[in-house]
Structure formats: structure tokens, C-alpha cells
Amino acid sequence: MEKKLNLNFCNLIYSSNDRNINHEKKILIEAYNFNKDFTKIEIPKFDIKIVYSRKEFNEIWGSKTPNYVSAFTKDDNIVIFSYGVFDKETKWEKEKFQEALIHEINHLFYQELRDDEYDPLWLSEGLATFMQHDKKKFNYKNKLKIKKEILNQYFEDMTIESYQVFTLFVEYLILEFGEDKILNLIRGLKKGKKLNNLFQKIYKKSFDKLIENGNRYHKIT
Numbered sequence: 001m002e003k004k005l006n007l008n009f010c011n012l013i014y015s016s017n018d019r020n021i022n023h024e025k026k027i028l029i030e031a032y033n034f035n036k037d038f039t040k041i042e043i044p045k046f047d048i049k050i051v052y053s054r055k056e057f058n059e060i061w062g063s064k065t066p067n068y069v070s071a072f073t074k075d076d077n078i079v080i081f082s083y084g085v086f087d088k089e090t091k092w093e094k095e096k097f098q099e100a101l102i103h104e105i106n107h108l109f110y111q112e113l114r115d116d117e118y119d120p121l122w123l124s125e126g127l128a129t130f131m132q133h134d135k136k137k138f139n140y141k142n143k144l145k146i147k148k149e150i151l152n153q154y155f156e157d158m159t160i161e162s163y164q165v166f167t168l169f170v171e172y173l174i175l176e177f178g179e180d181k182i183l184n185l186i187r188g189l190k191k192g193k194k195l196n197n198l199f200q201k202i203y204k205k206s207f208d209k210l211i212e213n214g215n216r217y218h219k220i221t
């Protein structure tokens with residue numbers, strides 16, 4: 001039987017057979033507060049639906065999904081595999097349940113900051129992944145370089161490597177210049193200002209110079 005728990009900031013929709021619901025609820029509240037503390041804004045109430053099989057997940061998504069997809073946000077609502085089946089229905093370990101929730105909830109906050117836009121993709125995906133990494137520098141094993149043509153990719157061309165490059169650039173912008181500047185950048189984009197002008201105004205550097213310095217920061221040559 002489907003149950004609904006009202007957590008004020010969201011409705012948690014789950015199965016009455018879910019034995020991990022207290023753990024899931026605790027992680028959800030933490031993931032929400034982590035994002036709220038970062039963005040310092042409120043977002044409209046949303047739904048989180050916990051699913052228990054890839055079949056159920058695909059039905060809501062609308063087509064087949066690969067096993068690295070563990071959650072998604074659609075129409076301001078989040079769908080995620082339960083903690084209990086997370087390591088069976090996805091390629092990730094159970095610990096990633098928390099990271100996936102932080103990532104998806106960050107998208108909701110980003111949309112609110114940005115007025116229902118996702119772009120630029122490097123910023124929305126890079127920020128969500130940076131938050132997922134607990135605001136810490138992530139040690140990517142493969143050889144990566146921040147390049148403008150990767151940062152400018154559209155959703156259709158994105159690979160796992162694109163996500164990693166997006167995250168490296170966001171890591172550099174936040175860890176080197178602080179959290180306020182990136183929030184100002186997003187607010188500027190909401191007002192319709194151009195990215196290049198915002199970089200110059202907020203970071204006192206051009207987009208190209210920031211990419212170059214970002215690679216130096218990550219010791220990428």
C-alpha cells in the first residue's frame with residue numbers, strides 16, 4: 001500500500017512494506033537542510049516518491065534507464081530507488097542513496113534560484129555534484145581537463161566525463177572564491193545577464209582565464 005508522509009517541506013511517498021523508512025526520512029531531512037543552508041532560500045513544497053524496482057522507475061521516467069541512473073527530478077518532483085534496493089537496482093552502493101538525494105534536491109533549489117531554468121548545464125550539474133561530494137574536492141581517477149567546449153555541451157552530448165569536468169570547474173570557483181560569488185552568478189543569470197560579463201564583474205577574470213586557472217588549481221597541465 002502506498003503511504004504519504006507530510007514533512008512540511010515535502011511529501012514523502014513510499015510503500016507500507018518499506019522497512020527503512022525512518023532511515024530514508026532522516027537522510028532526506030539532512031539532504032534538504034544541507035542544500036537550504038547553502039542556497040539560503042526556501043523552495044516550494046515538493047514530492048519525493050520512493051520506488052522499489054527498475055520497472056516502476058522506468059514507468060515513471062517514460063522509457064528504459066541504464067543502471068547508473070538512481071534518481072531523477074521531473075516536474076519539480078523527485079523519484080529515487082529505496083535504500084533497501086539501492087545496491088540491487090543500481091550500480092551504486094547503498095551509501096550513494098544520500099548522495100543521490102543531495103544531488104536531486106540541489107536541482108530543485110537551483111531551479112528556484114534560476115527561475116525554472118537549468119542552463120548553463122555545467123553549473124546546474126556541476127553544483128549538484130559538488131554538493132553531493134559534501135562540498136569537498138573530489139579525487140577523480142581518470143585524466144581530465146577543463147575545456148570550454150566540454151562546459152558548453154548540451155544534454156544530448158554529455159557523458160560521465162562531462163559531469164566530472166563540470167564538477168572540477170565548479171569546485172574551483174567555490175573553493176577558491178567562496179560560496180557567495182557562485183550564488184551571485186546564478187542570481188545574475190536569473191536577471192538575464194550574460195555569463196561572460198558576470199565572470200568579469202564577480203570574479204574579475206574572463207571565462208577563458210578562469211578555465212586556465214581552474215586547470216592550474218587542479219594541477220592539470
Ligand SMILES: [Zn+2]
Nearest residue numbers: 103107125128
Ligand atoms: Zn543532475
